[in-house]
Amino acid sequence: MNVVTPFEGIGASVRRKEDVRFLSGRGQYTDDINRPGQAHAWILRSQHAHARILKIDTAAASAMPGVVAIYTSADLAAIGGLPCGWQIHNKDGTPMAEPKHPVLAEGKVRHVGDPIAVVIAETRSQARDAGEAIQVEFEVLPAVSQTTAALAADAPRVHDDVAGNLCYDWHIGDKAMVDAAFAAAAHRVVFETTNQRLVPNAMEPRCAVGDYDTTTGEHTLFTTSQNPHVIRLLMGAFVLQIPESKLRVVAPDVGGGFGSKIYHYAEEAIVTWAAAKLGRAVKWTADRTEAFMSDAHGRDHVTRAELALDKEGTFLGLRVLTHANMGAYLSTFAPCVPTYLYATLLAGVYSTPAIYAEVKAVFTHTVPVDAYRGAGRPEATYLLERLVDVAAKQCGFDRVKLRRRNFIPTNAFPYQTPVALQYDSGDYFSTLDQALKTADWAGFEARRAEAKLRGRLRGIGISTYLEACGIAPSAVVGSLGARAGLYEVGVIRVHPTGSVTVLTGAHSHGQGHETTFAQLVADKLGVSIANVDIVHGDTAKVPFGMGTYGSRSLAVGGSAMEKAMDKIIAKGKRIAAHLMEASVEDVEFDRGTFRVAGTDKTKTLTDVSLAAYVPHNYPIDEIEPGLEETAFYDPKNFTYPGGCHIAEIEIEIETGKVSMVNFTAVDDVGRVINPMIVEGQVQGGVAQGIGQALLEACVYDADGQLMSGSMMDYTMPRADDLAPVSVATHTTLCTHNPLGVKGCGEVGAIGSPPAVINAVVDALRDYGVEHIEMPATAPKIWSIIHGKTV
Structure with missing residues (x-):
């Protein structure tokens, strides 16, 4: 050998x-799998954000060519709802509101795309034709799609048994210490922002094939999943009540996930149940528009943050209030994203001694929200790195020096933050210095002046970030509400x-x-x-x-x-x-x-x-x-990658279009196993981060209609929207796993959005701009430059 x-x-x-x-x-992807004698499923989805289902008439559809069966919630009454894998407790210790998430809508639909019925036919086109012939009589009800609006006293209830649409009211940190820090502060900075909702768009849409062996009673599910064992556990034990010895889940090649394929989705349960019911395989494949209204969305935070500083610029305290949109139902890991994956990261790379964060999770008539590449850490990093830039401007500090002044010292590890986590290793000074040198930060003002001569506005932005990944000890996460070991x-x-x-x-x-x-x-x-x-x-x-x-x-x-x-x-x-x-x-x-x-x-x-x-x-x-x-x-702790990202951009005054000029990423991902793969992972993450910063937004109107439901309305980054990405690493080893590795898959998407927005704000400094919300689109910037209302 x-x-x-x-x-x-x-x-x-x-x-x-x-x-x-x-x-x-x-490659063999789920849609490449075709079982002998398989039928095809098509799902009828709600066109209303909120409505009572009065009647479903399937008679005409049932008589159409090729139709094998049509099922509604009444047929699935014996099976369970989709389970949530993480429970959060309120400030007073009571458990979060956890309404049922039916596989097919029961009585009401609660978001556009909520599944109502499934048609099984010999071909996919026959199933779709029959599905469009189903007649549903609705009583349309008022809807609420915006996070803060859902908390209003007169807001329509998403679930009748959830008062005020409040899933949970959670907090972390020491409020008294933070109040004292603000009382003693020389500077108090307030910053409000929205981290917009995003639609994950993996290259491969979701697909599921259910098969059933009538001889052995064994079920097989082929699915586009990031964790087939968890799907087997959730679906087998909590939805279909199938013994694990009789349920096999196979996830073959998967064409991208970014978090959106972690969860147990209704379609997996539907095809598995229907295959056993019919005694033949059943296949379902989403089209792209269907994916927009059935895949779990990401982000969607509305936040107010306050930072207290002394007269020299040392951080004294941080106070944060975030409203997090859960959508209409709780997706598998949704509750932990704005809490233990977000608020525990609000220390970032800084030695802020006192932090207090409150998170209110809200139900709305929208697609459920769950983890998307970075999951809570991009939201925390964006908030913190924009807040530091705003503080630097308002208080008259250099933005780089302000960061360096407040970094956790390299000799302070292991470092206990005020929000539960203990960092084991890091060197934020070295990644900063390496990035500044690579990006030629010192020579930027000459480049800004040259761009001005060409009629361009040039800006540079920085982000010094940290994330927690390799989700850690089962005993710890269990005490925090996780319903699985990790x-x-x-x-x-x-x-x-x-x-x-x-x-x-x-x-x-x-x-x-x-x-x-x-x-x-x-x-x-x-x-x-x-x-x-x-x-x-x-x-x-x-x-x-x-x-x-x-x-x-x-x-x-x-x-x-x-x-x-x-x-x-x-x-x-x-x-x-x-x-x-x-x-x-x-x-x-x-x-x-x-x-x-x-x-x-x-x-x-x-x-x-x-x-x-x-x-x-x-x-x-x-x-x-x-x-x-x-x-x-079973990991002993999270791992803590960190680093420094620097974005350099130009703005075309006539159109407001932002062009990425250069992007520098210096990351500490622990021991590097394959530098080429690390580089590719970082570049891919940066592309997603640039997409969020400049282009992408999932938009609902006031009635809960999805306005960005296709690639015609939702702007994904293309090659000419990106910039050359210089990737480098500076390694400090993880001290508690045998490989010394920290993780690299999400760092690009975490560090890049605030770097890009900081660069845009820097380019617009002569226009009195202190903040611009993501995405910083050309029309939005053009309106600022030309004095129009944004």
Whole structure:
């Protein structure tokens, strides 16, 4: 077999193994799966944001060609509603409001896109034609779509049993300390902003195929999911009441997720239930417009923040009030996003001694909101980094010096923040200095002057950020309301000839896991990555795992693999010691070779693995045959990537159009396994961040109609909207996982939006602009420049 070269292990920019099949069109996505005799599902969705369902007439639709069955909520009465995976408690200790989330609307529809009925037919087009023939009689009711408006005393109720549309009223921090800090402050800065709602737009729309074996009673769901085991748990135990031994969930290649494919969706339960009901496979695939009104949305915060500073600019206290839109129902992990993934990050990279945050979560007649790339951390970073710039301007401080003055010192780690988290490592000064140098911050004013001569407004913006990812200890998150553990599993199977199969509960949806995970094995076991196979996404093959989100794949999943490889090496040493007639304590292992210390006696991993499976000369009474080990890793803490992003932009005065000129990202993501993959992850995240800052907004009118329900109305960034992105890393190792990794998948989307908006505000400084809300569109900027009302 091939032995690994030093260029395949940790730190090497190995080209992605999986790209061969992706670029040649040989990937297998859920929509590529077609089961024998399958039927097709089409879902009738509400065109109203809020209405009472008076009557559903399916007679005409049922008689149409190819129709197999039509189901409404009455048919699904015996199954449960979609469960929420996280419970938040109010300030007074009472649990949050948790209204039922039916698979198909019961009695009322509560947002545009709420599913009402499902049509099963021989073809997708027949199902759609029949669905459009269903007659539904509605009593249209008043709706509320805006977050703060939903809290008004006279606002329409989304759920009759939820007073004031308030899901929860939560807080964190020490209010008395913050009040005292403000009383002693020389400067008090107030900042209000909206972090707009976004629609995730993965390349691959969601798809689900339900299959059922009438002989064995086994259910199989193929689905576009980031965590198939969690889907099996939620759907099997809480919705369809299927024993896990009879339910297999398979998530094959997934074309992007960004959080939107974490959750258990109604369509998964529908096709699984219908397949068993009909005794044949049922397939559903979303089109893009359907995705806009059925995939969980992201962000949607309205916030007021106040910062207290002394006369030298040292931060004394931070006070935050956020209203977070939950949409019409609670999505799987929605409640934790504006609380434990947002408010606990309000310290950022700063040593602010006192912080108090309140979060009020609100129901509205809109699509449910849940985690989207970054999940709470982009909202916290945007608020904090815009607030620091506003404070610098109002109080007369240099924005870079103000940040540097308040950074957590490098000798202060581990650092306990006032909002629960304890950071284990970081060096914010070095990432700042490296970014300033790379972006040529000192030479910017000359570039601004040159742009002015060309009739352009040039601006530069900075963001120094931190995030928490690799969501951490099961016991801790359990005490905070999580209804699942957040460990991960790794199985290392060394075959008789020395090749390796890795089974992981993590899931890849574009991150390059098949390469990165193979590099871990190459580095530690000395096996060429060509001889390492990564298996994921199938509950029938992989022990229970928690999937991929929150940049947890390496920090949690990779650590589980590392622990399993330690077990492999420990057992291998015992076998090698027997084969070489040596003491186990004298056997050393290094990248594929077992050696008796101080001698030339060696055995390769292949020698040992063959002996393990062919135990002719083997202490079988002392060691079991085979060479396979399983390990679970429950993280000890979050990991804390951070860094500095700098955006440089130009504005065309005649049109208000913003052009990205340069973007610099210097990130501390811990130990870098594959620099090329890190660079790609950061660049992709920056593209999403630029999209939010300048282009994207999910807009509802006052009646709850989705005004940005297609690519014609929702502006995604294109190549010419972006800029060259200079990516660099400065490493401080994570101190509490065996790999020293922190995570890189979300940093680009977290650090970039405030850097871009800070740059836009800087470019507009001569127009008296202190803040501009995202997205900073050309018409909005043109109106500012030309004195019109925004």
